[in-house]
Amino acid sequence: MKSVRTRTCFMLSLAAVIGILCNGCKKNESAGGFNETRVAVKTGLPPGANPADAKALSFAEFISIPEPPGVVKNDPRYDKQRIPAFSNPLGVKEGDVVKVRGYLQMVTLMGDGDYNIRIGATADSADGYIVSEIPDDDDLADKKLRPMVIAAREFIKSHMLQGKDPSRQGSTVTGASYVELTGQLYFSDNHVGDAPVPDKQGLHRASSWQIHPGLAIALATEPGH
16 A cells, blocks of 8 residues: 555656646747747738838848847847837838848748748859748738738748658748738847848848748749749
8 A cells, every 4th residue: 555655656756747748848849849929910900001002122132221229139028019110221220011022942840830041142052142031821810911921931832842841850842932021010129139140051031120020922933034
């Protein structure tokens, strides 16, 4: 009887330890691995925003947008609200619907189900890329956007990935398709103040500004054609 109680106590203690560890894993997963920050901001659009009225930005203009003044790394003030408008040459702010053209170089299936896509300025190199994420439709705060993200993800699968989801290691787009991407201008504050470092592929982000959520993607005519 004593050995039974001992084993029971041991199992309960083990379960408690595992629970603590798992909770820690979830926190780390949310904070780092899945980049689940500012979810309320990046899963919807501001009231009145219309994807049909997207502001066109060139690739060079997009990466020239300055960082919002006063924003710090993982700024708690903006976890659930958009960063206020600030003066900049393009007159843009977080929450604007924008569209930009470039070469789709790589698509990665993230741990939270998002399609993370990289768009480069040239067909032969992804270095200096723009990031966009097209979320799983179930994760959208604004359910009216569901048909758009479903169509965007299906477009990428059918036109660039032979009908398959991207891999978690990243699927390179053969031929680097020239596309026009439309979505919300979003500032990722995870790396504010950090020194620029290459990613696992040895490549660099050109900006902490992203398009998130990405809402529409279409093939575009390459410059000079």
